[in-house]
Amino acid sequence: MSMKLRAAIVGSTGYGGVELIRLLLTHPNVEITSVISSSTAGVPIADGYPHLNQILTENLDGIDIEQIAAKADVVFLATPHGVSIDLSPKLLDAGLKVIDLSGDFRLKDTAAYEQWYKHKPADPAYLEKAVYGLCELFGDEVPGAQFISNPGCYPTASILGLAPLAAKRWIDLKSIIIDAKSGVSGAGRGLSQTVHYAEINENLLAYKVNRHQHTPEIEQAISRLADEEVTVTFTTHLVPMTRGIMSTIYVNLNQTRSEQEIHDLFSSYYEGRAFVRVRKLGKYPGTKEVTGSNYCDIGLSLDARTGRLTIVSVIDNMVKGAAGQAVQNLNIMMGWDESTGLAFTPVYP
Template sequence: MSTMLRAAIVGATGYSGAEVVRLLLMHPHVAVTSVVSSSNPGALLSDGFPHLKQIVTDRLDAVDADLLKEKADVVFLATPHGVSTELSPKLLEAGLKVIDISGDFRLKSGEVYEQWYKHKPADAAYLNKAVYGMSEVFGDEVRGANFISNPGCYPTATTLGLAPLAAKGWIDPKSIIVDAKSGVSGAGRGLSMTTHYSEINENFYAYKVNKHQHTPEIEQTLARLTGEEAAITFTTHLVPMTRGILATIYVNLKEQHSEEEIFELFRSYYAGRRFVRIRDKGKYPATKEVWGSNYCDIGLSLDPRTGRLTVLSAIDNVVKGAAGQAVQNLNLMMGWDEATGLAFSPVYP
């Protein structure tokens, strides 16, 4: 294409924002024209992220909707919860495309958002306007949209592991148990006791038990797919690694199906989708095998003794769980091949 799409990244000094910058630097149709920080405007992005030294637009801009209107066509919002609620409407009214990586527009109910996120919800009109960008599930809705709410990292791993079953009506949506583990980067770059090296190293613990804010997001998507109310048990754990999520999902089937039928369902559902890889029978994914990539690897095992299905879903939480899926959504919005700028292999070991 003759003209590059101009992109601004708000929250570029966080892990997800910096990863959006890194990915867009490899995109053939996009130019990064503004990197934005509310905490340190005027500084250089490369001072905090030396690996991004080659970026042309290195000086951090302040958060200014009028400035963004002049410098960008699309804005990625990698901001703390509550910020996008105020900023997104201004950007949309200025005619910009918006991809929100925060959780502010994922839930369609403002009441549910306030209950789980403890922030004032966005205006209902904008909640309804935002397209939930689970690329492999709702990609047709993303095409041509101008406002995308990027899914959370845990919901991405979990939903991709359940979507074929939910869409087919094979599972009891109230039987689902999700045991998920994440690397420390999921907590962001800010310092805290729980992510301090000496606290997390050689340690492993659950957090936000039955209170994690991603719970209603997963339930909302499952309800869309099944047409039934979903109520999941969702337990998250922090493990001493930098990147990665492994979601181990246990679910009861409504009717008896063979393991071969289940494998065929998953392969058929994700046929043609570049970033979901179904493992062969008896093979299960590991976080190291998707590290630094936009892939989601899925393994399946049906227990003939209990009739219960175990689904294992692995992603890189910073890429497929945030920045990579945001770029994938941009590709769909613009009518480009969804793998543009993302067709690289995981880093291993």
């Protein structure tokens, strides 16, 4: 009998789900026992993802709570927003651990969720149980947890870029501007005009200007770190690449500090954290330098003329922004080293 933790993945035919498969197949402590899709149950997963031929031969299961509970110890929900609201409570009540990659349990304010996501919010009793799993900042709440709400991709890059400054209150918290750009895999595998090749190729699109649903998630985390209500200006863009997020963040310092002081703050704040790499002064990360990895790379530049700091934070949206962080949360939840199954080098070029 296997001693490995048994994992089920709901939403296995989406990009987040198939990235979880890639990571968990080589995890030394985990066995994938069920891949689940409500739309294509009974079909081999390799039919939709031929790169899994002879690697993962299972047929896709349908959503059956009793069947999932019989086959798994932990369930990853890589589902669209609105699905987890009903599914997570049932899985939790069946005694399963749940790591939810959707946005359904990230916001503690139900009115904010309804406003930004345009869905009926989750039951507050289950919302209270959900631990927000941004590992580098709130990971001390994850060990032994039953229910993890995995952070969003844009918030991960943006919050990690701001956290040391917000926690120390070195910046004017009213001055935060986040200019974020993502590859098209963040839009999922579904078809739409926006991500059609002829529309996005050789193009750069701003979208959901001042209304992106990740805005309140960023504000919630920064407010928590700063211990006061914070609002941000957050603008998102699609760029014609498959993977990667770059959040370029602009903030005003609230008193004179040197660039070296700020760099030292970031270095000490993230010391010992396996997946945040602070670049040397004068060096700035590109998205390709984290592709396929769980790293968040951060570069800093202080404009002494204006007193404004520029922070460049990059992640792979499918890994640190989704599946990789979910595995990192699993590791911390189970008391394993956080880098277990994730300690691989970025794919380059």
